[in-house]
Amino acid sequence: MKGKVWLVGAGPGDISLITVKGMECIKHADVLVYDRLVNPELLTFAPKHCELIDVGKKSDHHPIPQDQINQILADHAKAGKKVVRLKSGDPYVFGRGGEEAQLLVEQQVPFEVVPGVTSAIGGLTCAGIPVTHRDHASSFHVVTGHLRADKETDPINWKALAELDGTIVILMGVANLANITQELMQYGKPADTPVGIVMWASRDKQRVVTATLETIVDVAKAEDVKPPALIVIGGVVSLQQMLDFSAFISDPAQ
């Protein structure tokens, strides 16, 4: 068979939340290229001969630059390999998956994308937070909290978000929590709006803290909140305690 790249979403972390097709891809990979947030347990399903390449990124430094990652994918596929590019959540949600796919098109490498459960929705579900609810939110808005250093070029319209009633989900936002809450309150979002932070959603080490727009910065400090985490803002967070099912999780086969 000719080489090809599969861009595969690994889901939010719990290995059983990868899709059936995603798992098939791992089981038949010649080369597996993976990120820092991918649960390492998934790598154990790769065949013995499979080459594992860690291109894990931390938010403030990139061990392997994106163009080099792109080239690794293309080169191995051109050498006739089945390349699986395993990315956390869904490959096209803040994962630069689109850029990887573009390069493959430019280099005429066949590729396929296998969607995954994004942490932005499924991660909240695992933590007991429904992203919409008839009584609380009829829309949701997923944004990056990785603000540009220069405020003028910040691509996020915080004023518009503050004025909307929908649930706001922020990825990569922990370092900017104080700025974000400040912006939203400044634009009129009520200070008592519920806020939740979900760390390591769906993993055994999942942890949730809740507070309000006004108090979350202090609570996050006191609770030692660290990335990876999802910040959720809106009335749906008030349901978290009631809908938290973490104590009941079990294997359906048992």
Ligand code: SAH
């Ligand atoms: N493509 C991924 C997102 C990649 S950006 C997806 O669809 O989920 C990386 C950010 O996603 C992290 O900084 C964090 O904000 C969030 N994230 C991913 N997995 C997470 C998890 N299990 N728990 C909490 N946050 C997570």
